[in-house]
Amino acid sequence: MTTHEAGWAHAAGALNSPSWLRVPDDVNGLHPLLWSGTARRTDDGGVEVGGVDLRDLTAEHMTPAYVLDEADFRQRARAFRGAFKDYDVFYAGKAFLCATVARWIQQEGLNLDVCSSGELTVALRAGFEPSRIGYHGNNKTYPELRRAVHAGVGRIIVDSFQEIERLSEIVSERGFETVASATSSTGEGASATSSTGEGASATSSTGEGASATSSTSEGASATSSTSEGASATSSTSEGARATSSTIEGARATSSTGGRVNVMVRVTAGVEAHTHEYIATAHEDQKFGFSITNGDAWEAVKLVQQAEGLNLLGLHSHIGSQIFDSSGFEVAARRVLALHKRVSEELGVTLPEMDLGGGFGIAYTTQDDPSDPAQLATEMSKIVEHECRALGIPEPRLSIEPGRAIVGPSVCTVYTVGTVKRVELDGGAVRTYVSVDGGMSDNIRTALYGADYSCTLASRRSDAPPVLTRVVGKHCEAGDIVVMDEFLPADVSPGDLIAVPGTGAYCRSMASNYNHALRPPVIAVRDGETRVLLRRETEDDLLATDLGLTDMGIEEEQT
Numbered sequence: 082m083t084t085h086e087a088g089w090a091h092a093a094g095a096l097n098s099p100s101w102l103r104v105p106d107d108v109n110g111l112h113p114l115l116w117s118g119t120a121r122r123t124d125d126g127g128v129e130v131g132g133v134d135l136r137d138l139t140a141e142h143m144t145p146a147y148v149l150d151e152a153d154f155r156q157r158a159r160a161f162r163g164a165f166k167d168y169d170v171f172y173a174g175k176a177f178l179c180a181t182v183a184r185w186i187q188q189e190g191l192n193l194d195v196c197s198s199g200e201l202t203v204a205l206r207a208g209f210e211p212s213r214i215g216y217h218g219n220n221k222t223y224p225e226l227r228r229a230v231h232a233g234v235g236r237i238i239v240d241s242f243q244e245i246e247r248l249s250e251i252v253s254e255r256g257f258e259t260v261a262s263a264t265s266s267t268g269e270g271a272s273a274t275s276s277t278g279e280g281a282s283a284t285s286s287t288g289e290g291a292s293a294t295s296s297t298s299e300g301a302s303a304t305s306s307t308s309e310g311a312s313a314t315s316s317t318s319e320g321a322r323a324t325s326s327t328i329e330g331a332r333a334t335s336s337t338g339g340r341v342n343v344m345v346r347v348t349a350g351v352e353a354h355t356h357e358y359i360a361t362a363h364e365d366q367k368f369g370f371s372i373t374n375g376d377a378w379e380a381v382k383l384v385q386q387a388e389g390l391n392l393l394g395l396h397s398h399i400g401s402q403i404f405d406s407s408g409f410e411v412a413a414r415r416v417l418a419l420h421k422r423v424s425e426e427l428g429v430t431l432p433e434m435d436l437g438g439g440f441g442i443a444y445t446t447q448d449d450p451s452d453p454a455q456l457a458t459e460m461s462k463i464v465e466h467e468c469r470a471l472g473i474p475e476p477r478l479s480i481e482p483g484r485a486i487v488g489p490s491v492c493t494v495y496t497v498g499t500v501k502r503v504e505l506d507g508g509a510v511r512t513y514v515s516v517d518g519g520m521s522d523n524i525r526t527a528l529y530g531a532d533y534s535c536t537l538a539s540r541r542s543d544a545p546p547v548l549t550r551v552v553g554k555h556c557e558a559g560d561i562v563v564m565d566e567f568l569p570a571d572v573s574p575g576d577l578i579a580v581p582g583t584g585a586y587c588r589s590m591a592s593n594y595n596h597a598l599r600p601p602v603i604a605v606r607d608g609e610t611r612v613l614l615r616r617e618t619e620d621d622l623l624a625t626d627l628g629l630t631d632m633g634i635e636e637e638q639t
């Protein structure tokens with residue numbers, strides 16, 4: 082096993098570590114770009130987030146657990162809101178959504194982008210104002226669209242000709258207008274009441290009768306969960322506050338007089354500089370209408386002609402984990418050219434345009450993300466410049482950051498179960514550290530080779546750093562949590578490992594593979610913990626298994 086005269090731990094350099102990964106000067110250090118704002122190493126060697134020592138948190142709540150730094154999340158949401166003050170900022174709920182986060186988003190003055198009926202349900206039950214919701218998805222069914230329309234979502238982003246047809250039919254259904262124009266204060270029916278605040282008057286497509294929807298019946302039922310969940314969802318008053326207050330900076334465009342606001346998602350032919358599976362605006366993929374082949378133009382005409390639809394503007398999302406604004410620049414140029422054509426040939430000045438999300442975050446020390454202020458400056462310049470060149474007025478812009486808000490706010494804490502030194506060709510040794518979670522709580526590494534970092538969180542160590550692969554406990558060789566990281570050579574069973582940057586697309590993509598129980602999401606703030614999503618139980622897991630009748634259980638017992 083020994084691969085170096087001083088011992089196996091000294092052979093780390095012999096392994097092929099990625100070129101960007103350096104042996105750390107201090108293996109106990111927390112790189113500020115990777116960790117949420119309040120994370121720090123304590124004097125006695127632990128890791129504290131939101132004033133809570135992860136050792137204490139996991140002693141009470143066990144591992145694995147997602148730990149959400151509330152102050153950090155709110156600060157990032159606020160930073161986007163402030164930097165993009167002339168834009169509408171839609172938080173992309175697909176990154177991570179639960180009732181409390183929906184309320185935080187509303188309180189911080191952001192709008193919400195949902196892309197499924199389930200996400201819409203969370204938002205409505207949390208009391209999120211429907212008119213501030215944008216509804217996405219590339220295959221929305223009749224019932225889903227009908228529900229979104231009747232709930233009064235602020236905008237529907239259409240992605241196919243069939244959807245335009247479905248929407249047109251839905252708005253022409255008898256009784257729709259009555260529902261849509263009702264100013265009921267119940268969640269699902271709240272529909273066409275528009276948002277509060279200055280923004281409401283700033284858009285031509287907003288209903289006149291601006292009035293905030295108050296707390297909803299759905300919202301009330303959302304607070305009736307039991308047991309551990311009860312404490313997590315016991316903030317009825319918070320929900321009520323969120324829905325009744327006028328939030329500065331918030332601005333929503335709601336459906337008007339029975340007409341439903343629609344954006345047309347276009348593919349701008351831009352391939353974002355990122356992994357293929359998460360680049361979404363080049364032509365050979367499922368999202369959007371192609372500008373190049375003319376589908377985008379046809380879609381625009383169809384929506385424009387449809388009596389019950391109000392064309393707000395064009396939507397483009399070019400990919401994810403993007404660090405370079407040149408992709409946005411090319412996309413904006415192409416989308417604005419179409420925007421201009423609409424104005425010239427259809428005589429319609431589209432009031433808005435959405436540039437999507439995709440702003441990168443630091444998962445490892447190789448990543449160098451821009452801050453929101455820098456992004457806002459660059460993106461505004463791009464649009465201003467293009468509009469001037471085209472001789473058109475600037476549309477009101479929106480963006481949809483998900484990862485850049487919630488990603489860095491969360492770390493996942495695991496317990497080490499086993500440590501294995503595996504001898505490789507050439508005599509090098511790779512250390513495999515197995516933890517008590519894996520691809521069921523973070524699929525991104527296995528799915529598209531995402532890189533992460535991690536640290537020993539239960540103690541400080543003076544052992545030399547060794548190149549380590551942190552793996553999960555699932556029955557897949559590809560069940561890798563952190564592909565390459567230098568951890569102290571003495572990492573042992575029972576130690577805690579914390580992985581930063583797991584807020585986006587980890588819990589929201591979590592599964593029950595191998596009948597794993599999905600971990601809790603625990604918010605920390607000012608030394609207090611609050612369970613936002615409780616850990617699943619085996620009863621949760623078995624609740625859908627209809628084979629477990631009384632008879633089946635008896636059979637098992639005999």
Ligand SMILES: Cc1ncc(COP(=O)(O)O)c(C=O)c1O
Pocket residue numbers: 173175176194217361398400401402437438439440481482483484485585
């Ligand atoms: C249309 C749209 N908007 C926004 C986002 C959010 O992207 P990110 O979380 O990378 O900011 C996505 C991600 O898939 C998306 O498809």
